[in-house]
Amino acid sequence: MSDVPDAPSSRPGTADITALPTELLQQIFAATAEPPSTLWDEDISLTDAHDLELMLTPYRLASISASWRRLAFQTPELWTFITTAPWSGTDADITRIEVQLSRTAQMPLDIVLSALDRGQEEELITYPSIILIRRLCDLHYRWRRVRLQLVDGHGINWDFLSKPMPLLQAFVVLPQRGRLLIDESHVEEDFLSASHRIERLACHTTCIVPTKTWNNLEHLSINLRRQDNQPLWRTLHHTPNLRRLFIHFPFLYDVPHNNGVGPSEAVSLRKLEVLGIYGHVEAKFPQWVQKLCFPSLHSIAASSYGCYVLDKLFDRFSHQVRSLVIQREEGSRLSHNDAQAVLYLTAMEDLEIRTDYLHHSGADGRGSPILFQGFFEALTSRPGDDRPKLPKLRRVTLVSEVAQIWEQNMRSFVSFIAQRCAQARDVGETFDFAFHGETPDWFPNVAQRLRAGEDLTKGFDNPKEEQEEREQGEEKEEQDEEEEEEEEEHENQV
Numbered sequence: 234m235s236d237v238p239d240a241p242s243s244r245p246g247t248a249d250i251t252a253l254p255t256e257l258l259q260q261i262f263a264a265t266a267e268p269p270s271t272l273w274d275e276d277i278s279l280t281d282a283h284d285l286e287l288m289l290t291p292y293r294l295a296s297i298s299a300s301w302r303r304l305a306f307q308t309p310e311l312w313t314f315i316t317t318a319p320w321s322g323t324d325a326d327i328t329r330i331e332v333q334l335s336r337t338a339q340m341p342l343d344i345v346l347s348a349l350d351r352g353q354e355e356e357l358i359t360y361p362s363i364i365l366i367r368r369l370c371d372l373h374y375r376w377r378r379v380r381l382q383l384v385d386g387h388g389i390n391w392d393f394l395s396k397p398m399p400l401l402q403a404f405v406v407l408p409q410r411g412r413l414l415i416d417e418s419h420v421e422e423d424f425l426s427a428s429h430r431i432e433r434l435a436c437h438t439t440c441i442v443p444t445k446t447w448n449n450l451e452h453l454s455i456n457l458r459r460q461d462n463q464p465l466w467r468t469l470h471h472t473p474n475l476r477r478l479f480i481h482f483p484f485l486y487d488v489p490h491n492n493g494v495g496p497s498e499a500v501s502l503r504k505l506e507v508l509g510i511y512g513h514v515e516a517k518f519p520q521w522v523q524k525l526c527f528p529s530l531h532s533i534a535a536s537s538y539g540c541y542v543l544d545k546l547f548d549r550f551s552h553q554v555r556s557l558v559i560q561r562e563e564g565s566r567l568s569h570n571d572a573q574a575v576l577y578l579t580a581m582e583d584l585e586i587r588t589d590y591l592h593h594s595g596a597d598g599r600g601s602p603i604l605f606q607g608f609f610e611a612l613t614s615r616p617g618d619d620r621p622k623l624p625k626l627r628r629v630t631l632v633s634e635v636a637q638i639w640e641q642n643m644r645s646f647v648s649f650i651a652q653r654c655a656q657a658r659d660v661g662e663t664f665d666f667a668f669h670g671e672t673p674d675w676f677p678n679v680a681q682r683l684r685a686g687e688d689l690t691k692g693f694d695n696p697k698e699e700q701e702e703r704e705q706g707e708e709k710e711e712q713d714e715e716e717e718e719e720e721e722e723h724e725n726q727v
Contacts, residue, residue: 255304263310266290272345273378273403275435275454279347288316291333309338315369316345323361330365334372341377341400344369378403394420394439397427402449404428405435437481440464443471454479454509469500478502479509479534501526509534511560514542522549532556533578540567544574551577555625561588561605572611581623585630609645613652621656627663629653633670643673651689658686 253261271282291312295305305311312333317326346365366381370393377400398404425444434441435454442464443450450472457465457480465480505527514536522545530553535543540559547554557578561567567586575584586605614621631646650666657664666683668676679693 258304259308259310262294262305262308265294266311266314268314268316268343268345268378273380273405273433275405275407275437279345279380279382283316283318283345285318287314288318306336309336309340312336313340314343314345317347317365327361327364327368330368339375342369342372342375343378344376345380347382373398374400376401376404380405380407382407394424394441397423399427399430401428401431403433404431405433406439407435407437435479442468446471446473448474450474451476451504453477454481456481457483466497466500469502473502475502475505477507477509478505479511482510482512482514499524499526503528505530507532507534510543510546511536520545522546525549528553530554532558534558534560536560536562540571541574544577547574547577552580554578554581556583556585557581558585558587561586567605567608569607569611572608575612576622579623580625582625583628583630584623584626585632587632606641606645609649613649614656621653626653627657628665628667630667630669633668643676647676647679647689647693651683651693654683655688655690 266287268287269282269284271277272279274282291305294311295302315330315333317323317330346362346369369376373393373396376398379401380403383406420439420441422444425441428443429445429447430449431447432449433452434450435452437454437456440456451474453468453472453475455465455468455478469475469478503526506529508527508530510533525546527550530550533543533547533550533554533556535557536559557575559567559571575581612622629650646668650664653664654666666680668680675693679689682693683689
């Protein structure tokens with residue numbers, strides 16, 4: 234690479250960008266078009282991760298000047314991010330992407346497509362989206378990082394899963410809604426043996442089981458769809474360097490409850506840090522826990538459908554796990570039994586509960602019964618207990634996207650928080666809590682009082698009325714002060 238030449242500048246220590254060497258400017262161009270890694274994180278919605286500005290970056294750079302236009306056309310890395318706007322797929326997209334592909338010079342491709350026609354009452358894949366996917370499937374040997382988010386697979390030829398992808402590093406296939414299932418017969422040896430570079434695999438539409446060791450794979454999300462658990466154990470045998478593992482057991486309405494067998498030998502993943510278990514957990518899963526060796530494990534994520542079944546797993550790693558995330562599924566509740574399982578995690582510092590269904594209107598419009606009152610009541614210490622349950626817990630987070638919160642759920646949550654805040658103050662420590670979502674009217678005031686150090690363990694009834702009385706008292710004090718100032722001013726004038 235050539236050296237940066239001296240050039241006149243209006244500011245000391247800077248150089249005119251037009252004076253930069255061509256090679257350096259090309260590197261800058263390529264860096265500005267680099268897609269964020271969050272696009273291949275299945276936990277982050279495509280709407281949140283996708284940046285439309287990034288899709289337009291090559292065209293904007295090429296429109297600055299004639300010299301930049303020539304340089305943009307000579308920089309194939311600038312055009313290798315192939316995408317459409319989320320939930321798009323039009324004839325214009327086909328034309329634009331064909332132009333992009335003509336400028337990529339056989340470079341590896343990063344692909345993000347969400348093929349969905351939102352204009353239809355039934356969400357179906359659009360014809361242009363089918364054409365796009367077919368066109369890109371012909372370039373399977375150039376795929377590097379791929380995210381396909383689909384609704385209906387009709388018209389898509391999934392035989393590309395039988396073709397080699399020697400450059401593949403990330404492969405994420407998600408259904409937009411419901412379940413999009415692909416028969417495992419499409420996954421053939423050419424794909425499996427050639428994908429040894431893959432680092433992230435999250436195919437929620439089929440079960441991909443490697444036949445050779447994938448040493449680079451660090452993130453795996455595997456879906457179990459049948460009664461046989463052997464695909465799980467075979468996969469873990471071939472992925473020794475996993476750091477994040479997410480197991481999705483089938484739901485009861487998908488297949489009969491699984492009675493598969495456990496691993497024939499110990500499963501050792503010495504680098505595994507995060508373990509997620511979702512769906513209706515296999516009934517015999519707790520019996521296999523002793524064969525799991527995860528010395529680096531520090532975080533667990535679990536579905537509320539099987540939380541209580543995981544008591545032996547929690548007990549097995551009780552001194553390691555510092556963080557637990559519970560995803561509450563629709564139609565389930567967090568119960569006293571779930572809390573008893575969580576209590577095994579004596580080293581846990583951070584507890585997070587995520588749900589979209591804290592409030593679910595029933596036939597009478599008054600809402601569903603208590604959904605997690607028993608859970609927090611079981612975590613709350615009783616009078617006479619020598620030490621708090623979960624003694625190392627320092628933070629609780631509740632995440633909800635609903636507009637209303639069932640009153641008893643919030644009261645049990647706040648009672649638990651009030652007790653932990655008081656216990657932390659007694660030993661000179663702090664306890665943190667957070668709620669993300671729309672809260673009852675009284676909650677912000679209670680949260681403020683707790684953070685101010687007020688002891689609410691004996692109750693926090695009518696906080697709204699107390700707040701109104703406090704505000705009225707403050708207003709009266711202000712009025713009295715103003716009257717006194719006016720009297721003093723009047724006396725001074727006299």
